[in-house]
Amino acid sequence: MTAAAPPSARATPSVWLGACALFVLVALWCLYFQLTLPGKLASTADYEAVAQVLQAEAQPGDVVTLAPWWTERARLFLPEGLPVEGHLHSAADDLVLHPRIWVLAEPHLPNAGLDAFWSAFRPGRTEDGAARSFGNLTLQRFTNGRAKPVLFDARSALSQAQGSVERGDQRQSAPLSVSWNEVLFAPRRCIRLDAPGPGQRRVAEFQGVPASNLVLYAGYIADKGSFYEGVTDAELTVEIGEQRRALVLKRKDEGLKVLELGPVPAGSTVRVASSAANPHERALCFELYGFGGAR
Amino acid sequence: MSKKKRADAAPAEGASVEPVAAAPAVPAPDAKLDRWVAWGLFAVGFVVLWATEKPAGFVRDESVYFYAAEQHARWFQSVFQALISFDFGALGRAFSDEAITGSYDFNHEHPALLKNLFGLSFLVFHKWLGWLRPAAAFRVPAFAFAAAILPLTYALGRERFGRWAAAFAGVCFLLVPRQFFEAHLACFDVPIATMWLLVVYCFWRAVDEPKWWIWTGVAFGAALGTKHNAYFIPAVLIPFSLVRGWQRSEGKPQARQLFLGVNAVFVFGAALYGVLGVTLGLERVQQTFLLLSPQVGLYLLMLAGGGALLHRLYAHDVPTFRAVAPLVAMAGLGPVLFYLHWPYLWHHPVDRTAWYLAFHATHNHYAWFYLGEMLRAPPFPLAYVVVKTALTVPTSLFVPMVVGLGWMVLRAAQRKLSWFEALVVANGLMSIAVISHPNVPHFGGVKHWFPSMPFLALLAGGALWEAAKAGAERFPKVTAVQLFAGLAVAVTIPALIAGARVYPYGTSHYSELAGGLPGAASLGMQRQFWANNATGVFEWINQNARQGERVYLHENHGGQVADYRRNGMVRADLQFVGSPNDADIVAYQYHQEFRQHEFDTWQAFGTTKPVAGLYVDETPQIVVYRRR
Secondary structure (H helix, E strand, O other), X not given: OOOOOOHHHOOOHHHHHHHHHHHHHHHHHHHHHHHHHHHHOOOHHHHHHHHHHHHHHOOOOOEEXXXXXXXXXXXXXXXXXXXXXXXXXXXXXXXXXXXXXXXXXXXXXXXXXXXXXXXXXXXXXXXXXXXXXXXXXXXXXXXXXXXXXXXXXXXXXXXXXXXXXXXXXXXXXXXXXXXXXXXXOEEEEEEEOOOOOOOEEEEEEEEEEOOEEEEEEEEEOEOHHHOOOOOOOEEEEEXXXXXXXXXXXXXXXXXXXXXXXXXXXXXXXXXXEEEEOOOOOOOEEEEEEEEOOOO | OOOOOOOOOOOOOOOOOOOOOOOOOOOOOOHHHHHHHHHHHHHHHHHHHHHOOOOOOOOHHHHHHHHHHHHHHHHHHHHHHHHHOOOHHHHHHHOOHHHHHHHHOOOOOOOOHHHHHHHHHHHHHHHHOOOOOHHHHHHHHHHHHHHHHHHHHHHHHHHHHOHHHHHHHHHHHHHOHHHHHHOOOOOOHHHHHHHHHHHHHHHXXXXXXXXXXXXXXXXXXXXXXXXXXHHHHHHHHHHHHHHHHHHHOOOOHHHHHHHHHHHHHHHHHHHHHHHHHHHHOHHHHHHOOOOOOXXXXXXXXXXXXXXXXXXXXXXXOHHHHHHHHHHHHHHHHHHHHHHHHOHHHOXXXXXXXXXXXXXXXXXXXXXXXXXXXXXXXXXXXXXHHHHHHHHHOOHHHHHHHHHHHHHHHHHHHOOOOOHHHHHHHHHHHHHHHHHHOOOOOOOOOOHHHHHHHHHHHHHHHHHHHHHXXXXXXXXXXXXXXXXXXXXXXXXXXXXXXHHHHXXXXXXXXXXXXXXXXXXXXXHOOOOOOOOHHHHHHHHHHHHHOOOOOEEEEOOOOHHHHHHHHHOOOOOOOOEEOOXXXXXXXEEEEOOHHHHHHHHHHHHHHOOOOOOEEEEEOOEEEEEEEEXX
């Protein structure tokens, strides 16, 4: 085929020698990457070994957090009933309902980003022993300093709650339900309270709420916060006796929003209401907890 | 292939923009050998694609095109039958708008050339001969178009960059896993890359050789019939034609005058269309664009005026004629062939073309996950296309592309860049530049800038060849060819491994720079698209689903399901339903924007625990749930 061209046709030979070396080095690095990648992945046996440990050692209230967040293949193997946290922002999740957290990590994955994970995860958490390795998986238990004792959970109290849609003085019964919903890519088991049309409110009323520090979590469902055409903000109001607090869910602002309501006396009636000037795509849900103070 | 030595084959040191009399970088080509190499490359590409066709799932659009192609085939069948039986009444009815619309109305947002070919191939290889399953029969023309990229790249690049580099560049297109996967599909993204390359090839030949200007027009017409990317081809070629024409008419006053005249006719015509649009409004222009209307008259006048001047130019100065004739052919033959190839336009050419153009000018935006952000609406990040290319083209191929591009930039700075080199660079960057515009839809992975890739591959091949030559000078015991072969193999093997590991889930591939699929998942990149990865769980479903069970294939529309059934890829007894609530088994396609569908499944099935899934290098792609 073609012979080498005269040197005059080229730029600087030394630059091309450098390019030649670069091509060789990049090719070798790529080859190394491709050949070693399979050895960095967790095997079925690794997962099964982890599952056995968790089956034996996990307690009610525990949760497994995945690192990196997207390694949800673990769900295939982990014991049923043990919650698994793995979503885009799960490293920063306080996991307030879970006093113990198992971190299941795949540290050898390329660009695993575990430094960022640990810096978001560690504050307020303490290790319960060293990490255990299972092939390419590591499992480590933590005490969750961000957890709080739950005295009231609106989801559990739903059978005694009243749901309604209010139009002025009129009030029509509307059932309440708990379901799995996506709030900014995270799965939440929350109470649907879609904002009705103008001049209306959808209300969830809870009676006999125990003395506790109430906190409301709420957000738009799925990517409904992203549909901007002709939509308005939505508002959640919480009424506790005469006290009335509002949480505005801004259009274009997805994610779980938090409203700290402070202490309520025992036997309180708490009403959570949603409204929006325009109900279009204002699907939202909430969770309401009464905490007993930090552990 | 041309036996003659091309004037611009190699740039001379110190020359300005066009080194007309430069010495070639490589010896004069051997046309016979080139033909063998070209056909060999085509054959290898075609056979490899055909041999690996079966596992490639049907992407969402492909099933739409299968259906449309079958409709087109029915129309062709009615025409053939009328012709064979000399039934001119039936022939007339087949050419009526009613009959044409009956077959061509479906999916008229894309022109018909490829769908016609898919349909005819289906008719021949499946219906008449019974040699192939339906999907393979539809796809045969796609293999041919994709395989044609190899010899075309070779033919375009072999004089400037050498045979080895050009052959490597041709093969390089199929070494990129996303391109290799999409080369199997009865879609338009790879074929438009082929057609773009063909137009440029014809144009390049036309500026020096007789007759190729006509072929440039024909190729452009065929490109317009392939996909709307073709509308950007003239934007790249016009400056090259003008520069070449200006240079060649230097010192030839009459040729210069005629050259300017040809251009003036088309510029004036375009300006008059602009005036019509401004004064009448686009809607009125469209409504009054009839056969006997000023709009048609203006087009014919432009062609007649431009043609007459071109004819005189030919008589005065052939080199200048060759510089500008391809553009005139594109302007003349392009629209005519576009009209002729698409029966849907025959009775309502203007309205339906206007609708087609408006559809793409106002295309909606689909959600797209990019570096941890959900892109839903413009403005999109300016760097998106470059970043996505860097993270999806195997790094061992991407780096030579970048070096090759840098080499050209350096040559431009040194005023050594030849007309041909600039042509390669401009075509390598054009599609990337267009899609980079923040208001252009950014969905679809990398497929919308496939037309850039053969040109970037040529730059990669050229860079490898230059590096090999430098190495051979430094180490005289090895020849440049030996070094080039070593380099080519070295950069190819990682790409081959990556492609083999990810196939047939090509839309999921990420490069070493991204950290592969796991790295890209951590970076927050789109995991997959187009819904073809569902095939990864078909084996589990076929083995584990109970008789008559209801299956929800998330993101797979009815056409895909019908095609999977028709091609025997899913069990015939299974019922396919439209939501998790109606299903016993759900195969969820993992996208960030679709996570609600997965959580709906948790809700419907009362479990968060999947039973199976497709996990490519650990990344969840398809997750299977079963109702408790």
